[in-house]
Amino acid sequence: MGNERFDISIPKEYLTRDKARLLYVSSATYGGDWISTPHTHYCSELFYVIDGVGQFQVEDNIFPVSANDLVVINPNVSHTELGFNANPLKYIVLGIEGLELSVENNNANFCIVNFREIKDTVNFYLKVMLREIETRSAGYETVCQDLMEILIVLFGRQTNFSTILSPANKRASHLCDSVRRYIDQNCGDELSLEHLAKFSHVNKYYLVHAFTDEYGISPINYLMHARVKKAEKLLATTDYSLSVISHTCGFSSSSYFSQTFKKVAGVSPSSYRKTVKSDHGEMEDLSR
Known part of the structure; x- marks a missing residue:
């Protein structure tokens, strides 16, 4: 043998x-x-x-x-x-x-x-x-x-x-960066934590932990800030009504939009628009 x-x-x-x-x-x-x-x-x-x-x-x-x-x-x-x-x-x-x-x-x-x-x-x-x-x-x-x-x-x-x-911390960083950019690009859409977890192929609880650890803010709170940031741009550069801006930025209602905007920006959408356009008008006067 x-x-x-x-x-x-x-x-x-x-x-x-x-x-x-x-x-x-x-x-x-x-x-x-x-x-x-x-x-x-x-x-x-x-x-x-x-x-x-x-x-x-x-x-x-x-x-x-x-x-x-x-x-x-x-x-x-x-x-x-x-x-x-x-x-x-x-x-x-x-x-x-x-x-x-x-x-x-x-x-x-x-x-x-x-x-x-x-x-x-x-x-x-x-x-x-x-x-x-x-x-x-x-x-x-x-x-x-x-x-x-x-x-x-x-x-x-x-x-x-x-x-x-890749070490675990680098993988988590890749994950968070991908989710952050996805939110920035799609903040006007109807997004949820479940949607973001499905997009990133991870458990939603892990996503919240990793994202918060990386940026100091939860994914949903980051989404709210991204929507407000988009609304600020529209308020400053367009004459769209608040209801149109609310819908465009992904808010479920105009009242929720106003409430969230004031919480994040410190002023109401109307006050923000008035201040920005007033400042813009003063700058135009100075440039003449």
Whole structure:
């Protein structure tokens, strides 16, 4: 009888468990009829193109992508997908917390690498991951996390990836910055703590704790301040009625708008408008 033993020493850079966490998996088919706008995430996103052709807008640059391209978008990098009806872009995206990837000597914010040499293997693991997510059998979370780690190792074999495992405080900072910017951009919409937690893929209690610890104010109170700030600009630069401004800035009623505005700004909306326009008129007189 023959017997061989092979000892394994796993490199530290592959030990992502309990440091990098798979947050979500999704698949999409994107033709020219789907309008996407630039956005950011606090986590990293790995887009693997299954089929079709399209483009990725990353910050102010546009890059072509096609089958077997992996697009890595690290936290807080503005991006969006652009597809074509003739050959729709089909991809699977992984949202990963605590892990940043980049190709050495390249832009650290994002990278695009083709993996046609191992496309069958990558497609297999991604399809298994999707099936686990869809069926949600017992232990599916562990299976998906393990598959994510396998894919990271396979990607690392094919190219010279630089891997950064973010510490918990950096991950929380990424999260809070992403939520803060989302509030700033969408403060006029109907937002709630549940909505913000869903956007950031975290528990709402953790979000409140992390955001308050980072900025000294809760997400909802920050939202109120952002709405008042937007209202101040409209009061100073337009002749819109208070009811129109109230609705535009996301307040549920004119009375609640006035109450919140006075609490934050120290004066009523009408008094603020009168003071600002009076000051503006005096400045114009002095400039003549």
